[in-house]
Every structure is written in C-alpha cells, then in structure tokens.
Amino acid sequence: MRCLPDEIWYMICTLLSHRRDLVALFNCACSGKKLAPIALTTLYRIRELAPDADSRNDVEHDLLGRIKRSSRVAYESGIFGSALSSQEQYVKKWAGLWRTIILSSLGKTLYPYHEYLQTLDLRDLEELLTDYYFRGRTRQDFFQGELEQFKIESDEEFRRSASFKVVETINRVGEAITKQTPLLEELTGKVRSGELSRWIPRLPRLTRLKLWNGAAIAGNGNLIRLHCPSFKKLAFLDWDGTNSDQDLADFLNELRPQSLQSFENMKCPDSLASFDTIRNAKFGPQSFQALSCHGKSLTELKLIMLATDAGPQVSWLKCCTNLVSLSLAGGRGLSDWVHWDLEGKHHDDFFETLAWLKECKNLRNLAFANFHSATALMAPILLENSIHLTSLEYVGARLSHTEGFLQALANQTSLQFLCLKDTTERDPNASDVLVEALSKLVNLTDLHVREISDTFTDLQLSRLACSLPKLEVWSTRVHELTEDLWDVVASLRSLRRLEVDAITYVDSYRIINFIEKLGPGNNGLVLDLTNSRDSVTPHEEKKIKEGIAKKVGGKFKFTYNKHLKLDPWWSPFDSSSSD
Numbered sequence: 001m002r003c004l005p006d007e008i009w010y011m012i013c014t015l016l017s018h019r020r021d022l023v024a025l026f027n028c029a030c031s032g033k034k035l036a037p038i039a040l041t042t043l044y045r046i047r048e049l050a051p052d053a054d055s056r057n058d059v060e061h062d063l064l065g066r067i068k069r070s071s072r073v074a075y076e077s078g079i080f081g082s083a084l085s086s087q088e089q090y091v092k093k094w095a096g097l098w099r100t101i102i103l104s105s106l107g108k109t110l111y112p113y114h115e116y117l118q119t120l121d122l123r124d125l126e127e128l129l130t131d132y133y134f135r136g137r138t139r140q141d142f143f144q145g146e147l148e149q150f151k152i153e154s155d156e157e158f159r160r161s162a163s164f165k166v167v168e169t170i171n172r173v174g175e176a177i178t179k180q181t182p183l184l185e186e187l188t189g190k191v192r193s194g195e196l197s198r199w200i201p202r203l204p205r206l207t208r209l210k211l212w213n214g215a216a217i218a219g220n221g222n223l224i225r226l227h228c229p230s231f232k233k234l235a236f237l238d239w240d241g242t243n244s245d246q247d248l249a250d251f252l253n254e255l256r257p258q259s260l261q262s263f264e265n266m267k268c269p270d271s272l273a274s275f276d277t278i279r280n281a282k283f284g285p286q287s288f289q290a291l292s293c294h295g296k297s298l299t300e301l302k303l304i305m306l307a308t309d310a311g312p313q314v315s316w317l318k319c320c321t322n323l324v325s326l327s328l329a330g331g332r333g334l335s336d337w338v339h340w341d342l343e344g345k346h347h348d349d350f351f352e353t354l355a356w357l358k359e360c361k362n363l364r365n366l367a368f369a370n371f372h373s374a375t376a377l378m379a380p381i382l383l384e385n386s387i388h389l390t391s392l393e394y395v396g397a398r399l400s401h402t403e404g405f406l407q408a409l410a411n412q413t414s415l416q417f418l419c420l421k422d423t424t425e426r427d428p429n430a431s432d433v434l435v436e437a438l439s440k441l442v443n444l445t446d447l448h449v450r451e452i453s454d455t456f457t458d459l460q461l462s463r464l465a466c467s468l469p470k471l472e473v474w475s476t477r478v479h480e481l482t483e484d485l486w487d488v489v490a491s492l493r494s495l496r497r498l499e500v501d502a503i504t505y506v507d508s509y510r511i512i513n514f515i516e517k518l519g520p521g522n523n524g525l526v527l528d529l530t531n532s533r534d535s536v537t538p539h540e541e542k543k544i545k546e547g548i549a550k551k552v553g554g555k556f557k558f559t560y561n562k563h564l565k566l567d568p569w570w571s572p573f574d575s576s577s578s579d
Contacts, residue, residue, distance in 0.1 A: 006038065105176045114180060174189070189211070197219075200223045206227075206230070209236075217234070232262065234262070245307065255294070325366075375404075394420055407437060447464075448475040501530045
C-alpha cells in the first residue's frame with residue numbers, strides 16, 4: 001500500500017464504486033489510515049444502493065430504503081451481511097447510524113463521516129425518533145453522553161405524527177451537521193425557515209431542497225442565489241400560509257434566472273385519499289409568471305396544489321418549452337371542475353395551452369388529474385409525430401367517452417408506462433377502441449388500467465397479453481379470472497408484478513396452475529389479488545405462497561374486499577406500488 005500514490009487508490013476506489021462493490025470498499029476503509037479516507041469518501045458518494053424491493057423481506061427493504069436516503073454507514077460497511085432477527089434490532093442499528101453521524105459532527109469519531117455526506121434526509125431521523133421500537137434502552141443509549149443536548153423531553157415519543165419536540169430535535173441535529181458538510185447537495189425534511197436561513201450559507205454545493213412545508217423557503221431566494229450557485233431542484237409537500245402564490249413567486253424571482261431545472265409541489269405521501277389534503281396551498285398566475293423566468297432551464301414541472309380558478313392561467317407557462325416531465329392536477333373535487341373546463345368555458349386559453357404543449361418537443365412524461373379538458377388537450381399531443389412519450393398518466397371523468405383520445409393513444413408507440421383511471425361511469429362501447437389502441441403499444445412495460453377495464457372480455461384481455469410481450473407490471477380489474485386468461489398471462493415472460501381486482505370467484509387451483517407455468521423471466525413475481533369474495537382459504541393461501549416462492553422466489557398477496565371500491569381521487573403521480 002505504501003508504494004502506491006493516492007491517485008492510484010482513488011482510481012481503484014472509483015472503479016469499485018462503479019461496480020457497487022461495497023464489501024471491497026469497506027475492506028479498503030478498514031485496511032489502514034492511508035486508504036480509509038479515500039474509501040469512506042467513495043462509499044458516501046454512492047447512491048441508489050438499496051436492492052430490488054422484490055429480492056428481500058418487507059421489513060429489511062423498508063429499513064434499507066431509509067438508510068439509502070441519508071444514513072448509509074451500516075449498509076456500506078457490511079453491517080447487513082447477516083439477517084437480523086427482529087424490527088427492534090433493526091431500529092437499534094438504525095439509531096446507531098444516526099448517532100455516529102451526529103457524533104462525527106461534534107468531532108467525537110475517528111473519521112469525519114458527516115463531511116462525506118451528499119444527502120441529509122431529516123425525514124429519516126424523524127421516522128427513527130417516532131418509531132415504536134425507538135424506546136427504552138435504545139432511546140437511552142442514543143441520547144447518552146454527547147447527544148444528551150439533543151434529548152427529547154416529551155410524552156409523545158411513540159406517536160407517528162411528530163410532536164413539537166421531535167421537530168425541534170431534527171432542526172438541532174441539522175444545525176450541528178450542516179456546520180461542516182462541504183459535499184452536501186440535497187437537504188430533505190421538516191426544516192424551519194429560520195434554520196434554513198442559517199444553513200444555506202454553509203452549503204455551497206446545495207442543488208436540491210425537498211421540504212415538508214414550502215413556506216420555509218419564503219425570503220430565502222437571495223441567500224440561495226448568493227451562496228448556492230448549483231441550486232436547481234425544489235420540491236415541497238405542503239405550504240402553510242395565506243399568501244402562498246405571492247410568496248412562492250417572490251422566491252422564484254429571487255433565484256438566478258434560468259437556473260431552476262425541477263419544481264414539484266406534491267400532496268402529503270401519508271394521505272392516499274384525495275387532493276383535499278392540500279388545504280392551504282393555492283398557486284396560480286403569480287407563480288406561473290415566476291416559473292416562466294426559468295422557462296429555458298425547467299425540465300421537470302409537477303403542479304398539483306393549484307388554486308381552484310387557476311385553470312385559465314395554465315397557458316402562462318408557455319415559456320416552459322424544454323420540459324421533459326409535466327404533471328398537472330386541476331380541481332380537488334367535482335364542484336371545482338367547471339373552472340378547469342378550458343375547452344368549454346375558456347376557449348382562447350384552451351388553444352393557448354394546446355399551442356404551448358405542442359412546443360414541448362422534449363416531453364417524455366405527461367400526467368393529468370382532475371383536469372376537465374385534459375383529454376381534449378392530450379389527443380392532439382399524442383398525434384404529434386415530433387413528441388415521443390414514454391410515460392402517460394390520466395385520472396379523470398368520462399375517459400371512456402373520449403374516443404378521439406383513446407384512438408390517439410395508438411400513435412405513441414414509444415410509451416413504456418401507461419396509467420388510465422376513469423372516475424365516473426364507463427361506456428362499454430369504448431372497450432374495443434381502447435384495446436385496439438393498447439395492443440399497438442408494444443413497448444409497454446407498466447400498464448395500469450382499472451375501472452375502465454371492467455367491461456373487458458376474456459378475448460380482449462387475452463389480446464392485450466399477447467400484444468404486449470414486454471409487460472413487467474400489469475394492474476387491472478376484471479370480472480373473472482378464467483383458466484384461459486391465467487394461461488395467457490403466464491405467457492408474459494417478463495412479468496414481475498400482477499395486480500388484479502377480481503369481482504367474482506377466484507379459483508386457487510387456477511392460481512397454482514398459473515404458477516407452475518412461470519419461467520425464469522418471472523423471477524421475483526409479486527401476485528397481488530383482491531377479490532369481492534373470500535374465495536381463498538388460509539390453507540390455500542399458504543400453499544400458493546409456498547408455491548410461488550419455490551418456483552420464482554415470488555410473493556402472493558390476497559385481499560378480501562366485498563365492495564372493491566377504489567378511492568375516486570387516487571393520485572396518478574403515486575401510482576407505482578411498493579412492497
């Protein structure tokens with residue numbers, strides 16, 4: 001080791017990082033003082049370390065997902081080499097990760113781990129502090145010694161929703177860590193405005209903020225402009241305040257022009273109910289004008305917390321023509337839809353919006369929800385030969401009554417992800433049109449078609465299965481899972497996840513027969529069935545689970561739901577399922 005210069009070791013560690021060889025990098029870090037800083041720095045720069053969700057149990061995957069976001073020490077150092085016996089042991093190790101990071105920021109560890117961080121996810125710390133198993137000796141050990149200054153004095157430490165003390169602790173920890181984090185690029189969590197103002201000057205490499213409350217950024221635009229020249233991504237979940245449109249516009253105008261590349265405002269992930277969870281945030285014309293100041297740089301735009309009457313002003317975004325991803329959600333209820341009926345109520349604004357979308361030649365991902373004129377806008381876009389979408393999502397009313405949109409789908413053969421949800425009554429006559437269009441999308445890997453698929457016949461479903469050989473995820477609702485249909489689905493050699501709501505009887509024998517026909521390409525298959533009848537007994541369910549695990553290392557999930565009534569305001573922007 002002494003014979004090789006540092007440059008060679010940097011090259012070796014970089015090569016190991018490209019191979020994602022965590023064990024080798026950890027061994028390098030343990031080999032001596034000369035190589036440890038190089039190996040540790042490389043470890044902390046590796047992202048996306050969590051294995052495939054289907055390849056490990058839910059508990060372990062959940063924890064690894066948390067560790068991946070910010071506290072990567074244990075996984076990178078091989079702590080998870082052996083299986084852990086319980087959730088409590090996971091939490092102990094999880095707490096150990098954070099304790100090490102915090103102690104390093106206080107100068108109490110051999111190496112300055114906090115200085116290697118590129119991502120500081122304070123959501124992860126909040127989840128730890130409010131976890132049921134973060135109690136007793138685990139909690140006591142965490143806050144002992146140097147960390148006693150961060151100790152939470154509250155009777156609510158077991159609550160999932162964070163109390164004031166938890167948020168206070170999170171911000172105290174952030175204050176300590178951000179004092180010396182020269183490599184930090186991303187900051188996430190419940191950060192208060194005052195703390196953010198102090199932290200920003202310390203983070204010269206900051207590129208992304210993802211906050212719980214967007215109001216924390218108000219008044220901080222000039223600080224970011226002065227101290228964070230690489231800042232380019234902003235996302236937040238909610239916004240407390242009565243003047244959100246003006247405050248957001250002021251922030252965007254304070255940033256360096258044409259610097260923002262990604263802007264997302266999203267509903268709270270803990271609520272899968274509706275857009276009604278967004279109570280305070282109402283963005284509209286002032287925000288649209290301010291976003292136009294970044295029209296050339298913006299490539300990703302997600303707007304779902306819009307003012308009820310903001311529909312006609314959507315065309316004010318016409319300067320944003322370099323978009324790759326666009327997601328728009330209109331009214332938060334049927335009563336709001338009249339304001340988003342651009343085609344019927346705001347004719348000029350409709351054509352201006354359409355002209356803007358046609359200019360977005362780089363558009364690849366498009367999503368609309370509760371936007372009354374969405375299908376009328378999308379149909380001409382789908383027919384544009386210069387636009388090649390890879391992802392399309394739509395949730396709205398009377399989808400099956402828009403034949404022009406359904407027919408236009410067939411023109412976008414580049415589509416790999418498609419999600420369609422009709423929140424109102426379906427027209428059975430539209431089934432042939434939709435199946436005809438879908439069968440031409442031969443590059444589809446993810447297909448989510450529910451409600452509107454209620455009227456699909458076995459022949460139509462079989463045609464889809466035969467026409468879409470690349471399908472990896474298929475989510476649908478059918479009247480009955482017949483033996484012929486199971487046979488056709490088994491022919492999908494790339495299928496990794498099958499989600500089916502079956503309205504009538506499900507035959508466990510057919511499921512077992514289906515499993516026997518799976519091949520190597522179906523490794524890790526997750527079969528998720530919901531049935532309106534409790535037609536699978538516990539014994540049969542166990543047998544199916546054992547069979548699919550043995551055949552392809554997969555999983556079987558069965559849910560009894562006599563109503564089979566899905567939430568009419570489910571969001572397409574969170575349509576992917578997770579284990």
